[in-house]
Amino acid sequence: QKEVEQNSGPLSVPEGAIASLNCTYSDRVSQSFFWYRQYSGKSPELIMSIYSNGDKEDGRFTAQLNKASQYVSLLIRDSQPSDSATYLCAVRGRSGNTPLVFGKGTRLSVIA
Amino acid sequence: DAGITQSPRYKITETGRQVTLMCHQTWSHSYMFWYRQDLGHGLRLIYYSAAADITDKGEVPDGYVVSRSKTENFPLTLESATRSQTSVYFCASSERTIYGYTFGSGTRLTVV
Numbered sequence: 001q002k003e004v005e006q007n008s009g010p011l012s013v014p015e016g017a018i019a020s021l022n023c024t025y026s027d028r029v030s031q032s033f034f035w036y037r038q039y040s041g042k043s044p045e046l047i048m049s050i051y052s053n054g055d056k057e058d059g060r061f062t063a064q065l066n067k068a069s070q071y072v073s074l075l076i077r078d079s080q081p082s083d084s085a086t087y088l089c090a091v092r093g094r095s096g097n098t099p100l101v102f103g104k105g106t107r108l109s110v111i112a
Numbered sequence: 113d114a115g116i117t118q119s120p121r122y123k124i125t126e127t128g129r130q131v132t133l134m135c136h137q138t139w140s141h142s143y144m145f146w147y148r149q150d151l152g153h154g155l156r157l158i159y160y161s162a163a164a165d166i167t168d169k170g171e172v173p174d175g176y177v178v179s180r181s182k183t184e185n186f187p188l189t190l191e192s193a194t195r196s197q198t199s200v201y202f203c204a205s206s207e208r209t210i211y212g213y214t215f216g217s218g219t220r221l222t223v224v
């Protein structure tokens with residue numbers, strides 16, 4: 001059973017701080033990694049994808065991938081109250097048709 | 113409207129009844145997916161489809177049936193609803209498996 005693990009939180013950070021969300025995965029051959037944001041009562045929304053080791057930046061978001069450690073993280077700089085949501089990590093294995101496996105999510109609360 | 117739409121938005125049904133959840137996408141994406149989301153379990157894959165007339169089981173397929181006669185539609189049927197199938201159901205689609213998914217707005221199903 002391929003697993004994706006996330007700390008459920010809640011993770012509370014003050015407005016303007018950096019929020020760091022972490023995710024580990026069990027399938028060593030995983031190739032594609034995604035971060036989704038889900039507001040309460042809404043559907044998941046894709047915010048970042050990363051495929052190779054290192055950092056990928058998009059605005060206030062930075063995704064970091066370390067395949068050797070089987071670890072992917074999401075940094076949110078200058079956190080805003082509107083960033084308060086649950087963040088889901090999703091991982092795809094090596095096979096092209098393998099569906100995404102989702103972690104249970106980390107709830108982030110940004111305090112004004 | 114372009115996008116992925118689910119219907120109904122909310123549904124209450126009785127134990128033992130058959131119920132069908134609809135999913136329609138306008139992008140002609142090859143891949144479509146059904147997930148259920150429950151507190152404590154996160155998103156779990158029920159069924160997925162790589163193309164019309166091609167479907168495959170996910171992690172929790174028991175009690176569910178899918179079909180995909182047209183690329184744009186992927187209905188999910190609960191053959192005989194049980195209380196354990198009370199959940200929020202999300203449909204998603206993707207043009208290629210290396211991409212992330214786009215989710216519909218979800219159907220909140222309550223089985224009484």
